[in-house]
Each structure stands twice: as structure tokens, then as C-alpha cells.
Amino acid sequence: MATRALLALREASPWQALAGAAAAAVLLWLVAWTLEWAWWTPRQLDRALRAQGLRGTRYRLFTGDVRENARRNREARTKPLPLGCHDIIPRVQPMFHDLVKENGKLSFSWFGPTPRMMIPDPELVREILSNKFGHFGKPKTARVWKLISNGLFNHEGEKWAKHRRILNPAFHHEKIKRMLPVFSTCCVEMVTRWENLMSHEASSEIDVWPEFQNLTGDAISRTAFGSSYQEGRRIFQLQGEQAERLILQSFQTMFIPGYWFLPTKNNRRMRQIDRDICKLLRGIIQKREKAIKNGETNSDDLGNGRSHRPRAGDSSGVTNMAPFMSFRVILVIV
Structure with missing residues (x-):
């Protein structure tokens, strides 16, 4: 098989060989970009957060906790709330309710390859939002989200x-x-x-x-x-x-x-x-x-x-x- 490939490569014109090399380079770049986006960067962020003493869920490739969140939401909605019960958090946000129970109030979960931190301390929230170094910005959303949220909520700057x-x-x-x-x-x-x-x-x-x-x-x-x-x-x-x-x-x-x-x-x-x-x-x-x-x-x-x-x-x-x-x-x- 390898011999046939080499013979075919020798018989190909220079333009065909150049096009094949360009296609291979693009393919390798896409693979490298996907690995960095979906694995390498999330793993680095996970280690950095845990090094600061934060606890959270383990990262899952591509989806993070999205599937687990959907599963827990389905389970929570199959059981009716007791009459007169006002403890709605386990039903409305079962994933975050369990996250706090298991990892504490200052913890994080994964929305796809992006970590999401829970910060209950108002003083810490104020410090983050008043940061003048530009580290806190609006998160980049997937293209499909623009169908319902392409407005003031995610605009920045002059727009x-x-x-x-x-x-x-x-x-x-x-x-x-x-x-x-x-x-x-x-x-x-x-x-x-x-x-x-x-x-x-x-x-x-x-x-x-x-x-x-x-x-x-x-x-x-x-x-x-x-x-x-x-x-x-x-x-x-x-x-x-x-x-x-x-x-x-x-x-x-x-x-x-x-x-x-x-x-x-x-x-x-x-x-x-x-x-x-x-x-x-x-x-x-x-x-x-x-x-x-x-x-x-x-x-x-x-x-x-x-x-x-x-x-x-x-x-x-x-x-x-x-x-x-x-x-x-x-x-x-x-």
C-alpha cells in the first residue's frame, strides 16, 4: 500500500503534489486546533483552578457537564414537588445544587470546554467586576446562540x-x-x-x-x-x-x-x-x-x-x- 502511494505521488504533477501537501497541512492544523480547544486548554485551566484551592467537576471532552446537566434536569422534573415546598433549587438547578453540596460554594463546573465558577461572596464579585485590567469580559458564545441572544446582552464597546x-x-x-x-x-x-x-x-x-x-x-x-x-x-x-x-x-x-x-x-x-x-x-x-x-x-x-x-x-x-x-x-x- 505504501509503495503504491509513493508511485502515485511520483506520477502526480507538481500542482497535484502541492495541492495534496496544502490539504494535509490544513488537516493537521485543524486537528491541532481542535486538540488545543477541546483538550489542552481546558486541562490547563482545570489545573490552574485546582492549584488555587478550588474544587469542581472533572472535564469531559467537548461537552463538559452539559450532558450530565441535562440528565439531572430530566430526573428532577420526573418527581413532583411536595405541596407547600419552597425549596425549589434542587428542581430548578439540580446540577448546581449538587455541585455546592459536593465541592462547596466556591466551585466550578464545565460548560463545554469553558469553566464556569460559582462565586457567592459579594465582595469577591465586586472585586472581579471592578477589575481595570480587562480580564473580565463577556464570554464568546457559539454561533447558534446568536439566534436568541444577539443583542445588548452580548455586545461590547461602541456597538x-x-x-x-x-x-x-x-x-x-x-x-x-x-x-x-x-x-x-x-x-x-x-x-x-x-x-x-x-x-x-x-x-x-x-x-x-x-x-x-x-x-x-x-x-x-x-x-x-x-x-x-x-x-x-x-x-x-x-x-x-x-x-x-x-x-x-x-x-x-x-x-x-x-x-x-x-x-x-x-x-x-x-x-x-x-x-x-x-x-x-x-x-x-x-x-x-x-x-x-x-x-x-x-x-x-x-x-x-x-x-x-x-x-x-x-x-x-x-x-x-x-x-x-x-x-x-x-x-x-x-
């Missing part, structure tokens, strides 16, 4: 400042106070719906989890989009499905290099959801632009954000799509 300037007016004290009637309307509608269920039956069991999901989605849609709240409600529903697919289905595979580009059923659906959300938001913004040209006013958050767009030639560089990005952030953060 963060631009988005913050656009969002600030929406969270002014007086504007938040004007949202209260909308919140009240949403709550009254929900309670009325519950009362109607009770009036038709002697007793009725209501699953409050989807009810409160609908309540928050309705409140956000009405305050952010005003008369376009039906489209906003649909956006909120799509974002919810996107987050569920990302967390429950893609969580265990997102650290596999290149997995996001595979045409799996889940990946195709997530891309389609992203396109649908963009289409809905662009449609709402175009409708508002048309209304503004016709002299109509909008008192909702999207209209206010649109009205704060800089004029042409403004050096701040905020584009026409700034409200589109900013209010997608609102849907994600809230």
Missing part, C-alpha cells in the same frame, strides 16, 4: 453604546409607569378567562405555567408593539420555540465543531424560525415607517424607538434597522 442609547428612552421611569394600564388589562383578561372556566364547571384544574407564559408574552407584545401586538405575540411565540429547541435539543451537540452547519431537521427548523422572526419584524417596521410618513403617531415602544433614529449623516452610525435589533433584544431579555 453596546449605540444599542444602549436606543433602549434608554424605552425604560424611562415615566414611560414604564404608562405601561401599567396595559399590564392591568392583560391580568384582567387572564383572570376573566379563569373565571369563565370555573363558571362552566363545578371545579376546574388550570395549568398556570402556559397561562403565565401567555401573560408575559401578551404584556411584552402590547407594550413593545402597540397596535401590532398580534404580530409581536407571534414573534414571542417563535422566540420561545427557538429557545426551547436550542436548550433542549441542541444543548448536547452545540460544542461539536461544524454541527450547526449540518442540514438536520432541528437546524433547518431553527433557521426557518429566525427567517420568520426577521420577516415579521421588518413588516412591522415598514408599516410604522409608512404611518410616520402619513403623519400618524405611535405611542408604543417601537414607535418611540423608531423616532429616535438619527438623521442622515449622523456620526453615531445607528442604522435604520436599529429598532429592529433593539426590540428583538427586549423580547430576549424579558
Whole structure:
């Protein structure tokens, strides 16, 4: 076999040999980069943390504690909480609950190849956040996470400042106070719906989890989009499905290099959801632009954000799509 390979190499043209050597070099570089990213760097970080006296879980190749976290979450949700029990941490965050029990409050776990530290001491947290050496930065997220969190939360520098300037007016004290009637309307509608269920039956069991999901989605849609709240409600529903697919289905595979580009059923659906959300938001913004040209006013958050767009030639560089990005952030953060 080796002799045949040597003969084939001799018979190949110089260009073919050069292309083969380049392909081999690229392959070796990819292997070396993967080993450094998935094994060598995490092992170095693990030794450095333990040398400082911290305790934590052992690193597992590629996924870290992601699979174990998913398994414990499934187990915790198979058992109902006792009536009147307020100890929700073992159910909501079973992985971190067990981590504290086994390794103490100041410990660490692995989110893929990245360690995550638990720091309960407020003074230590303040010292880390006030560090002026630039060591504490926002973590780099996988490409797929940008489908639900590509906003103010993970922006830095000038981009963060631009988005913050656009969002600030929406969270002014007086504007938040004007949202209260909308919140009240949403709550009254929900309670009325519950009362109607009770009036038709002697007793009725209501699953409050989807009810409160609908309540928050309705409140956000009405305050952010005003008369376009039906489209906003649909956006909120799509974002919810996107987050569920990302967390429950893609969580265990997102650290596999290149997995996001595979045409799996889940990946195709997530891309389609992203396109649908963009289409809905662009449609709402175009409708508002048309209304503004016709002299109509909008008192909702999207209209206010649109009205704060800089004029042409403004050096701040905020584009026409700034409200589109900013209010997608609102849907994600809230």
C-alpha cells in the first residue's frame, strides 16, 4: 500500500503534489486546533483552578457537564414537588445544587470546554467586576446562540453604546409607569378567562405555567408593539420555540465543531424560525415607517424607538434597522 502511494505521488504533477501537501497541512492544523480547544486548554485551566484551592467537576471532552446537566434536569422534573415546598433549587438547578453540596460554594463546573465558577461572596464579585485590567469580559458564545441572544446582552464597546442609547428612552421611569394600564388589562383578561372556566364547571384544574407564559408574552407584545401586538405575540411565540429547541435539543451537540452547519431537521427548523422572526419584524417596521410618513403617531415602544433614529449623516452610525435589533433584544431579555 505504501509503495503504491509513493508511485502515485511520483506520477502526480507538481500542482497535484502541492495541492495534496496544502490539504494535509490544513488537516493537521485543524486537528491541532481542535486538540488545543477541546483538550489542552481546558486541562490547563482545570489545573490552574485546582492549584488555587478550588474544587469542581472533572472535564469531559467537548461537552463538559452539559450532558450530565441535562440528565439531572430530566430526573428532577420526573418527581413532583411536595405541596407547600419552597425549596425549589434542587428542581430548578439540580446540577448546581449538587455541585455546592459536593465541592462547596466556591466551585466550578464545565460548560463545554469553558469553566464556569460559582462565586457567592459579594465582595469577591465586586472585586472581579471592578477589575481595570480587562480580564473580565463577556464570554464568546457559539454561533447558534446568536439566534436568541444577539443583542445588548452580548455586545461590547461602541456597538453596546449605540444599542444602549436606543433602549434608554424605552425604560424611562415615566414611560414604564404608562405601561401599567396595559399590564392591568392583560391580568384582567387572564383572570376573566379563569373565571369563565370555573363558571362552566363545578371545579376546574388550570395549568398556570402556559397561562403565565401567555401573560408575559401578551404584556411584552402590547407594550413593545402597540397596535401590532398580534404580530409581536407571534414573534414571542417563535422566540420561545427557538429557545426551547436550542436548550433542549441542541444543548448536547452545540460544542461539536461544524454541527450547526449540518442540514438536520432541528437546524433547518431553527433557521426557518429566525427567517420568520426577521420577516415579521421588518413588516412591522415598514408599516410604522409608512404611518410616520402619513403623519400618524405611535405611542408604543417601537414607535418611540423608531423616532429616535438619527438623521442622515449622523456620526453615531445607528442604522435604520436599529429598532429592529433593539426590540428583538427586549423580547430576549424579558
